[in-house]
Amino acid sequence: MSDLEKIAPATxxxxxxxxxxxxxxxIGTEQLLNNTEIAKPLEQVRNVACLPGIKGYSIAMPxxxxxxxxPIGGVAATDINTGVISPGGVGYDINxxxxxxxxxxxxxxxxxSQKKDLLAKVFKLVPSGVGRGHKERKAxxxxxxxxxxxxxxxWSVDHxxxxPIDxxxxxxxxVITGADYQAVSSTAKERGRDQLGSIGSGNHFVEIGEVQSxxxxxxxxxxxxxxxxxxxxxxxxxxxxxxxxxxxxxxxFVQRGFAKGLPDKQLVAAPINSPEGKHYFSAMAxxxxxxxxxxxxxxxxVRQAFFEVLKTRxxxxxxxxxxxxxxxxxETHLIEGKPCKVCVxxxxxxxxxxxGVEELSPLYRQTGQPVLVPGDMGRASYLMxxxxxxLAGDSLTWCSCCHGAGRARSRIQSMKAWDARDPxxxxxxxxxxxxxxxxxxxxxxxxxxxxxxxxxxQACQEAGLAKIVARLKPHLVVKG
Amino acid sequence: xxxxxxxxxxxxxxxxxxxxxxxxxxxxxxxVSWFQKESPLQTYIYVLQEWLKENGxxxxxxxEFLPHVTLCRAPFDYATWKKEFHxxxxxxxSLHLYESLGQLQYxxxxxxxxxxxxxxxxxxxxxxxKIRGETVDQIYWHALTAMAFKMPELLDYxxxxxxxxxVDAIIMQLNAIISRADTxxxxxxxxxxxHGEIDLQTDGTLEWEMIVDV
Numbered sequence: 001m002s003d004l005e006k007i008a009p010a011t012x013x014x015x016x017x018x019x020x021x022x023x024x025x026x027i028g029t030e031q032l033l034n035n036t037e038i039a040k041p042l043e044q045v046r047n048v049a050c051l052p053g054i055k056g057y058s059i060a061m062p063x064x065x066x067x068x069x070x071p072i073g074g075v076a077a078t079d080i081n082t083g084v085i086s087p088g089g090v091g092y093d094i095n096x097x098x099x100x101x102x103x104x105x106x107x108x109x110x111x112x113s114q115k116k117d118l119l120a121k122v123f124k125l126v127p128s129g130v131g132r133g134h135k136e137r138k139a140x141x142x143x144x145x146x147x148x149x150x151x152x153x154x155w156s157v158d159h160x161x162x163x164p165i166d167x168x169x170x171x172x173x174x175v176i177t178g179a180d181y182q183a184v185s186s187t188a189k190e191r192g193r194d195q196l197g198s199i200g201s202g203n204h205f206v207e208i209g210e211v212q213s214x215x216x217x218x219x220x221x222x223x224x225x226x227x228x229x230x231x232x233x234x235x236x237x238x239x240x241x242x243x244x245x246x247x248x249x250x251x252x253f254v255q256r257g258f259a260k261g262l263p264d265k266q267l268v269a270a271p272i273n274s275p276e277g278k279h280y281f282s283a284m285a286x287x288x289x290x291x292x293x294x295x296x297x298x299x300x301x302v303r304q305a306f307f308e309v310l311k312t313r314x315x316x317x318x319x320x321x322x323x324x325x326x327x328x329x330x331e332t333h334l335i336e337g338k339p340c341k342v343c344v345x346x347x348x349x350x351x352x353x354x355x356g357v358e359e360l361s362p363l364y365r366q367t368g369q370p371v372l373v374p375g376d377m378g379r380a381s382y383l384m385x386x387x388x389x390x391l392a393g394d395s396l397t398w399c400s401c402c403h404g405a406g407r408a409r410s411r412i413q414s415m416k417a418w419d420a421r422d423p424x425x426x427x428x429x430x431x432x433x434x435x436x437x438x439x440x441x442x443x444x445x446x447x448x449x450x451x452x453x454x455x456x457x458q459a460c461q462e463a464g465l466a467k468i469v470a471r472l473k474p475h476l477v478v479k480g
Numbered sequence: 481x482x483x484x485x486x487x488x489x490x491x492x493x494x495x496x497x498x499x500x501x502x503x504x505x506x507x508x509x510x511x512v513s514w515f516q517k518e519s520p521l522q523t524y525i526y527v528l529q530e531w532l533k534e535n536g537x538x539x540x541x542x543x544e545f546l547p548h549v550t551l552c553r554a555p556f557d558y559a560t561w562k563k564e565f566h567x568x569x570x571x572x573x574s575l576h577l578y579e580s581l582g583q584l585q586y587x588x589x590x591x592x593x594x595x596x597x598x599x600x601x602x603x604x605x606x607x608x609x610k611i612r613g614e615t616v617d618q619i620y621w622h623a624l625t626a627m628a629f630k631m632p633e634l635l636d637y638x639x640x641x642x643x644x645x646x647v648d649a650i651i652m653q654l655n656a657i658i659s660r661a662d663t664x665x666x667x668x669x670x671x672x673x674x675h676g677e678i679d680l681q682t683d684g685t686l687e688w689e690m691i692v693d694v
Contacts, residue, residue, distance in 0.1 A: 130667060187659050247655050251655075266675055408604070411607065411694075413602065
């Protein structure tokens with residue numbers, strides 16, 4: 001902490017030193033930042049500040065932890081003319097993100113048998129775990145790929161997965177423009193062919209719970225969110241398709257020598273306007289659109305589960321919002337009084353646009369966009385509202401916010417801690433029923449493996465990035 | 481006792497089930513195949529056998545050494561053992577010499593520790609290993625073995641003699657394996673990251689910190 005200077009509530013400056021082109025900016029409370037695991041991620045913040053064309057600050061969110069190249073919870077914007085685009089600033093799981101939907105029923109009205117059946121049904125309908133896709137479905141054809149890459153989530157809606165209104169309530173309306181089928185390798189396409197509509201593994205999940213409390217009731221009411229309602233939270237990304245796009249790009253960039261001169265090879269990046277930079281963006285957008293389709297289809301299956309168990313009609317389950325938390329986007333921000341286009345890398349960070357931003361749908365233009373922050377499966381998740389405007393020129397974080405709680409413990413530590421105990425039984429005693437294809441996954445993902453999300457969101461609120469609308473309590477969880 | 485010339489242990493896999501001796505099987509065993517074709521371990525075994533002979537020990541002649549691990553003794557069900565066999569990785573990190581006293585009695589005579597080919601390290605978000613070797617090629621095989629300890633099926637997607645001369649080549653090869661495995665049956669790993677260089681240690685061995693995104 002000694003090299004950080006507090007400049008605003010929950011906002012710390014890391015002075016420009018050595019090869020840094022800009023200072024660092026760390027969002028967090030003193031308690032979060034006194035965590036000894038912060039040393040390596042802060043070193044990565046310094047490294048990111050060395051990227052050519054970086055503007056403003058190299059930013060770290062309060063859920064920061066050690067990634068590769070960029071820290072997870074890292075944000076950086078680069079000039080589109082002189083700057084670079086870095087796959088490390090997006091991550092392997094391109095457009096990993098979260099979506100939140102609300103069910104009209106109250107959670108407390110669910111009988112125990114219904115909760116059990118609902119969990120089992122979701123577990124059955126939504127493939128989870130390593131490699132598991134929909135084996136009984138036809139694999140994606142090349143024609144399917146052409147269309148879903150170009151259209152984003154609209155492709156899934158057109159094929160009966162969800163409703164057109166879902167697209168209005170998805171970041172960027174469920175599509176990143178500029179995606180190119182030709183930019184994606186055949187290996188990536190093969191990896192993703194039967195993975196659409198599946199959660200994947202690791203920390204991905206489907207979570208069902210109760211809207212526990214409203215902290216901004218007027219915003220919640222505007223969004224149709226009421227205390228006690230059932231919510232559905234889905235966390236997943238672009239699966240093997242996106243991982244391969246990232247890998248192909250990293251291999252290419254390293255071979256072309258783009259890592260030379262960088263403090264960390266994992267920050268390898270190409271000039272945005274170079275053929276390689278453009279190629280990566282097109283492939284990244286393709287993977288992002290795959291991920292939008294993935295989450296759209298997962299929600300479809302969860303809606304199906306609700307219908308089969310509770311007879312809730314799918315159209316009654318409303319998508320509140322879908323956010324990306326591993327992405328690079330071209331955005332216009334006011335810089336030194338002028339609107340400037342920059343490439344904003346958000347790796348484990350979420351866009352948090354406030355009221356008045358043109359890109360948002362009419363409802364969210366009035367209130368600000370929802371910001372979704374999953375915690376761990378034991379404590380809470382949060383619904384927040386963005387309050388920064390890119391054209392106001394006063395956002396230090398390129399209108400970004402945290403994306404989750406951030407791991408506090410390694411997987412080894414977590415496995416050891418739960419080795420002699422029954423994690424499923426423990427969670428049941430805490431009021432949370434969990435299912436996963438592997439008990440190992442549950443042990444790795446126990447609540448004590450994560451930072452306290454309450455502290456993380458409080459830090460974001462204190463720093464003015466977003467405001468807490470509602471606290472969500474998980475009760476039924478399918479882990480990847 | 482002659483000491484081995486190698487400082488780092490080896491990795492390989494149990495790649496075949498054996499019923500030994502072939503003529504009248506009395507035990508079930510798993511055959512060991514080392515990933516390095518001309519393993520210094522084999523040379524050391526010959527050196528050791530010669531030394532034992534010179535020092536008056538009976539070594540059973542120059543029978544070709546069959547690396548294996550015995551799992552059970554008769555009686556056993558052939559069909560079940562065959563059906564349940566799956567390839568598994570293994571690593572060697574110590575050497576022990578026993579004297580066979582007959583009647584299934586073995587007396588430990590000598591032990592020698594060698595550096596493990598890999599160790600798992602703490603990493604908050606991903607999985608990390610310290611990989612050791614004495615050649616770059618060995619680093620590759622030991623890195624693959626480290627991952628295979630978490631997911632044995634990966635070994636089915638490795639090619640026999642990859643061209644490995646740099647850490648970047650290692651990473652590309654490992655990621656190609658992950659791609660093949662993920663396409664075929666799903667893989668718990670996303671990719672091996674571009675982290676780290678292979679460092680020469682003061683004892684002449686090589687080390688690489690490998691981080692695997694999960």
